[in-house]
Amino acid sequence: MDIIIKNGKIVDGTGNPWYFGDIGIKNDKISLIKKNIEKECEHLINAHGKIVCPGFIDAHTHSDLAAITNKAASNYLTQGVTTNVIGNCGWSAAPLNPNTVGDLLSLIAPDINTDLTKLWQSFGDFLDFLEKTRFTINLVPLLGHGTLRIAVMGLDKGKPNNTEMDKMKELVKNGMESGAFGISAGLEYMPGIFTKPKELIELCKMVAIYDGVFSIHIRDEGNLGGEAVDEAIYIAQNANVSLQISHLKLDGKNNWGKAEQRLEQLEKARENGIDVTTDVYPYTFCMTNLHALLPDWLFQKGLENVKMAMKDQKNRSKLKKYYKNGTSMLAPSTLEDWDNVILTNATNMRYKNKSIYQISKENQIDILDALHEVIISEGLAILVVLKGMNEDDVQTIAKHPLSMVGSDGGVSKEEDRKIHPRYYGTYPRYLKKFVLENKILRLEDAIRKMTSFPANKFGIKDRGLLKEGFYADINIFDPKMIKDNATLQEPNKFSEGIEYVIINGKIVLNGGKIKRKYPGRVLRK
Numbered sequence: 146m147d148i149i150i151k152n153g154k155i156v157d158g159t160g161n162p163w164y165f166g167d168i169g170i171k172n173d174k175i176s177l178i179k180k181n182i183e184k185e186c187e188h189l190i191n192a193h194g195k196i197v198c199p200g201f202i203d204a205h206t207h208s209d210l211a212a213i214t215n216k217a218a219s220n221y222l223t224q225g226v227t228t229n230v231i232g233n234c235g236w237s238a239a240p241l242n243p244n245t246v247g248d249l250l251s252l253i254a255p256d257i258n259t260d261l262t263k264l265w266q267s268f269g270d271f272l273d274f275l276e277k278t279r280f281t282i283n284l285v286p287l288l289g290h291g292t293l294r295i296a297v298m299g300l301d302k303g304k305p306n307n308t309e310m311d312k313m314k315e316l317v318k319n320g321m322e323s324g325a326f327g328i329s330a331g332l333e334y335m336p337g338i339f340t341k342p343k344e345l346i347e348l349c350k351m352v353a354i355y356d357g358v359f360s361i362h363i364r365d366e367g368n369l370g371g372e373a374v375d376e377a378i379y380i381a382q383n384a385n386v387s388l389q390i391s392h393l394k395l396d397g398k399n400n401w402g403k404a405e406q407r408l409e410q411l412e413k414a415r416e417n418g419i420d421v422t423t424d425v426y427p428y429t430f431c432m433t434n435l436h437a438l439l440p441d442w443l444f445q446k447g448l449e450n451v452k453m454a455m456k457d458q459k460n461r462s463k464l465k466k467y468y469k470n471g472t473s474m475l476a477p478s479t480l481e482d483w484d485n486v487i488l489t490n491a492t493n494m495r496y497k498n499k500s501i502y503q504i505s506k507e508n509q510i511d512i513l514d515a516l517h518e519v520i521i522s523e524g525l526a527i528l529v530v531l532k533g534m535n536e537d538d539v540q541t542i543a544k545h546p547l548s549m550v551g552s553d554g555g556v557s558k559e560e561d562r563k564i565h566p567r568y569y570g571t572y573p574r575y576l577k578k579f580v581l582e583n584k585i586l587r588l589e590d591a592i593r594k595m596t597s598f599p600a601n602k603f604g605i606k607d608r609g610l611l612k613e614g615f616y617a618d619i620n621i622f623d624p625k626m627i628k629d630n631a632t633l634q635e636p637n638k639f640s641e642g643i644e645y646v647i648i649n650g651k652i653v654l655n656g657g658k659i660k661r662k663y664p665g666r667v668l669r670k
Contacts, residue, residue: 146171146186147650153192153621157611158199158596160589168197170617173650173664178613188652190645192621196588199596199609200227200618200648201572204424205360205391205551207231208284209238210254215556216280216663222646222654223639224572225620228283228668229556230603233391234362235291235331239271240316242296249295252335252436255526268316269323272667279663281653282556283618285605286667287360288320290330290348291337302339302445310347317351324669326603327358327387332373333365334434338441342380349384357670358603360389367396367533374407378414378421388414388421389602392553393542394431396533397482404541411547422602424551425542427575429534430633431553432565436525438486438516440467451525455517464513483512485532489633490563493522528563530633543575544585549598550575559637566636570629573640577628588624605668621645 148170154163155178169177169184203221206229212218221229231237236253243262250257265271268288275284293316297309305313317328330345331337349359359381363373374390381388390411395403414421436444436451443454443464454460484502491497496504496519505515519527542548554568572595580591600609607615620643627642646654651664 146176146182146184148188148190148617148647148652149182149184149186150190150192150197150619150621151182153195153197155611156196156198156589156592158593158609160593160597162589163196168611168619170619170647170650173616175611175613175615175617178611190621192645195621195623195644197611198592198620198622199611200620200646201225201550201595202228202230202285202599202605202609203552203554203571204230204389204549204599204602205233205553207233207236207553207555209236209286210257211556212280212282212284212665213275213278215558216278217659217661218281218556218665219559219659220554220557220569220637220639221282222659223643224569225622225643225646226282226552226572227618227620227646227648228285228605228608230285230287230326230551230599232287232289232325233329233360233553235289235329235334235337237268237271237287237289237292237329239265239268240293240296240320241266245295245299248300249292252291252434252526255524267323268320268325272324272669275667280665281663282648282665283608284665284667285603286325286669287327287329287358288317288325290328290340290345291334293317293320294336294340298336300336300444302336302441304341305344310344313348314351317348321352321355321357321670324667325357326605326670327360328352329360329362329391331362333362333437335436335441335444337362338364338444342376342383345380346383349380349386353384353386355670356604357386358389359384359386360391362391366394367400370395370400370403370407371410374410378410378419381419381421382414382417387602388419390421390423392431392551393423393425393548394534395538396431396531398533401535401538404538408542408545408547415547422547422549423542424549424599425539426551426553426567426571427539427543427578428565428567429536429539430530430532431534432528432530434525435520435523435527435529438529440464452517452520455513455520461513468512482533487530487532488519488523488527489530490528491519491523496522530565540579540583540585543579549594549602557637562635562637564636566629566631566633569631569637570640573627573642574629576624581624581627604670617647617650619645619647
């Protein structure tokens, strides 16, 4: 055998109680699990006093491009994550149209100057490109609705005509046949904000033919969150597709305490035969692009005209009314709410780590003037932190049987501070807070939510369990030492407690130290 893990407490990912045992690994598979393995091996790992479990599968990430440039994925290895589901919130790295790729990058990666269309255009080409790239973790690709819509229509806010609809359906068909596990949508972002349910139903019908998943960042996560969940369920029901509601949350104080209501909507949908599940991260603040704070009508003449549109007095009056009404959780209605919109990633030091409200107060200007100044200085794609959630709601969602874990992060460079701490801390934080401290979950149930549950949801074959014949994606961690260290001020601090990580039979974290090995694979449906 290549590797034998001895004397560990095996938590196999099923949710069943742990047991003592040894695990033998040959090539990239688990070859033997039994009480006492006495065989020769190349690497012997003594896991006495440690938990041995499947590698964590992150149900919601944005590592599409980052996995190419940041191959080591150190921030995920130190969390025990061995697989990323990519292409979420409507954004994937393909398909690309040379005529509209600039529109796409202006929204998701404005710093990229490379002409990506010379590297790939179709979704299949992108997956082939990934396969030629050496990286550490496994990648499970979703096709982004926003990306394919831009490829066909640019940032046109209108309803697609028959020809455009047929082109999008063909792109979905090609993407699914190339190995996509489903499609994602982001209805709080351009161009998803322009998209009607009928458009998504037609595309999801194509996904359902291939037994794929529809993952959705719903249209609203605050005041209109209930209606947004209903819309997602309506799409899934009419397309007969499996539904994953991304990072379910209750944003804004007037929505706190409504987690049970949202979960009841999911439960009722399942009673009606809809395969709906969700994911959650263990933080009470989120991070999003600044353009998500703005209403869709402000983009009617395109991204480049937003700054000018905000100067128009009619638009400013309309904006004031929009925000005063608190139309959305990303439409703060009071000064207190604007104080929870923080520019942690500003390049202008006058704005860095300050809220929109602070900027307006310090400069003695109106909130809209402050927002306008920030857009001029930092652009629309800048990430902002929104402090709007309640710990009780997060825990209610986390312990519910229909929720799994998703970081909403991505592979990150160690020097990158323009990120949310969830990039470095989600999984250890989840275990520490919900299992060890607050005890709202059994260890076995928490690990199932990180392993076999997402594997089953997305149809990831032969992973997510410690089982003979399954791929050897394995974590070994010390439950007494597991902890997250990342904060808003220092979001790139590594977590502690994960001692060994094995991916496809290769040791990539050895005694807590990262080994520069790249056994990761592009998984295809």
